[in-house]
Amino acid sequence: MNDLAVFLGQVIRRPSQISALVPSSKHLARAMAASLGPDSGAVAELGPGTGKITRAILERGVAPENLTLFELNPVFCRRLAGDFPGVRIENSPAQNMPALGLMGLGAVVSGLPLLSMPPSLQHQILHAAFAALAPEGRFIQFTYGPRPPLDAQVQNELGLRVTRGAHVLANMPPARVYHYTRH
Numbered sequence: 001m002n003d004l005a006v007f008l009g010q011v012i013r014r015p016s017q018i019s020a021l022v023p024s025s026k027h028l029a030r031a032m033a034a035s036l037g038p039d040s041g042a043v044a045e046l047g048p049g050t051g052k053i054t055r056a057i058l059e060r061g062v063a064p065e066n067l068t069l070f071e072l073n074p075v076f077c078r079r080l081a082g083d084f085p086g087v088r089i090e091n092s093p094a095q096n097m098p099a100l101g102l103m104g105l106g107a108v109v110s111g112l113p114l115l116s117m118p119p120s121l122q123h124q125i126l127h128a129a130f131a132a133l134a135p136e137g138r139f140i141q142f143t144y145g146p147r148p149p150l151d152a153q154v155q156n157e158l159g160l161r162v163t164r165g166a167h168v169l170a171n172m173p174p175a176r177v178y179h180y181t182r183h
């Protein structure tokens with residue numbers, strides 16, 4: 001089965017976990033990975049789904065052994081394991097990151113449907129991500145709407161700064177990339 005068929009099958013079974021109708025385009029995936037490279041150090045990706053952004057991260061030169069994926073859906077995890085040998089795959093919620101011992105990451109790249117989640121869960125996930133990130137590390141997230149992808153109160157509580165990245169029209173629907181760093 002191709003990626004789209006697998007994705008649609010899981011959208012029907014678990015709509016609230018996925019919150020998108022189709023996977024990201026390769027243009028959005030490349031925009032999400034554009035600031036990464038061979039010197040990014042260890043990187044985590046949250047909610048990789050069928051691996052569109054994973055592929056773009058590896059194409060930027062991040063070594064497979066430096067990449068860890070956190071994906072809730074076991075069907076996606078099995079597919080990711082076949083497609084991306086050498087990448088560590090955790091069939092585990094993103095908010096469990098610190099329990100798995102990740103530290104000093106250069107970046108966390110997220111395809112999670114953050115704005116569909118309650119602020120308390122957004123807070124848990126961002127808190128976990130920044131506990132795993134190096135001091136200068138960044139959290140990269142896309143969103144479809146006009147608002148930034150993180151609740152403003154959660155951003156303030158965690159002391160984060162946001163910058164807008166690329167606006168990608170060649171995606172269904174068009175999306176914008178945002179970067180969060182510590183103040």
Ligand SMILES: C[S@@+](CC[C@H](N)C(=O)[O-])C[C@H]1O[C@@H](n2cnc3c(N)ncnc32)[C@H](O)[C@@H]1O
Binds near residue numbers: 020046050072
């Ligand atoms: C919108 S899809 C994005 C898929 C892919 N990144 C893309 O851009 O095509 C969201 C993904 O996040 C996963 N997910 C949702 N909540 C999660 C959580 N708390 N921890 C890890 N993965 C989660 C879903 O299973 C799904 O694969």
